[in-house]
Amino acid sequence: MVPVTHPPERPAPTSPRAPSEGARPAPRLIATDLDGTLLRNDKTVSDRTVAALAAAESAGIEVFFVTGRPARWMGVVSDHVHGHGLAICANGAAVVDLHAGRRVVRVRELTRTDAVAVVEALRTVTPGLSFAVERTRGIHYEPHYPHFPGDPGASYAPVEELLTDSDEGHFAEPVVKLLAHHPTMDPDEFLALGSKAAGAHAEFTRSSPSALLEISGHGVSKASTLALACQERGISPEQVVAFGDMPNDLAMLSWAGTSYAMANAHPDVLMCTTHTTSSNEDDGVAKVIEDLL
Missing domain, CATH: 3.40.50.1000 (HAD superfamily/HAD-like)
Structure with missing residues (x-):
């Protein structure tokens, strides 16, 4: 893994910004x-x-x-x-x-320690969750997670097993995302709930129309x-x-x-x-x- 630093991100503005066409540099x-x-x-x-x-x-x-x-x-x-x-x-x-x-x-990567802490925190605040673990070369599912088609080589186990640290097989690959799915929650409400419950351990976001959280390492x-x-x-x-x-x-x-x-x-x-x-x-x-x- 290449070590990196995390430059500060700009805070999101609360309203649209007015463009300053005259001062804007040419795009690179x-x-x-x-x-x-x-x-x-x-x-x-x-x-x-x-x-x-x-x-x-x-x-x-x-x-x-x-x-x-x-x-x-x-x-x-x-x-x-x-x-x-x-x-x-x-x-x-x-x-x-x-x-x-x-x-x-x-x-x-998302460290195993942080990933496990996120799983425990989310299960505490809402029942009915299922998880998947995205590693650098493939994804691995809990049995009830709605898995993606066309992903050969996935394994199926409780998330605690999927997050095992080992030098063998896919367990040796870094975790790049933890995915959390809820079958009925509103997607934006689920994002707010997850961020509040476990935001101290990871970054939370979403891009799916369903209640699917995408969870990355701190600052990522x-x-x-x-x-x-x-x-x-x-x-x-x-x-x-x-x-x-x-x-x-x-x-x-x-x-x-x-x-x-x-x-x-x-x-x-x-x-x-x-x-x-x-x-x-x-x-x-x-x-x-x-x-x-």
Whole structure:
């Protein structure tokens, strides 16, 4: 694992910010979420968006895919990378080289101690939970967790066993996310409850329309890992244009100098961003890139 520091994230504004067009520096990096943002609802990338991404990199603007997806689910965009080919996955817990077979080049793990503490705290405040453990090379489920299709090699056991630390098999891989699912709760209420109950041990967010919490190590978010990548490249937040649609994008959108919510975004995302663009079905990201160029 590559040791990292955690630069401070900007607090999210409570109301939309007015753009200062005259003072804004030229963009050097575009950071875009995938599901509900760059991808259409059928999980494809439109020809217009492919052309816009290529044009941005031809103009010297780096493009980072910044997603909650694990590395193994990045096939949806692997054919559309240019230049550097890096993606920030698992809500900031992994940086992946898409040009090298989706090789994980940086990990910011959730420790077993914190993960177990989160499980115990959540079970105390709400019954009916089930958990899954996302490691760098695969996901593992409790028996009653609604598992994702197309994930071969998963194992099934109580979460305490799934969080075992060992030098053998998948137990030797770092944990990048803990997932908690509730069958009936309101998703936003579940997020607030989880954050209050166990926020001292981890970062909580959500990107699913169901009551599914995505839980990462302390200080790990799309924003903090993007900040590290930008720091290494000498890129300031004011030179970053970011796109997103769900609560797991909030920190990144608040950190970036210019942010765009998709027209289909969660209300909290619409509140915090500098601008709004068209929906993911209407090539909203491509439209903004075309205007930037």
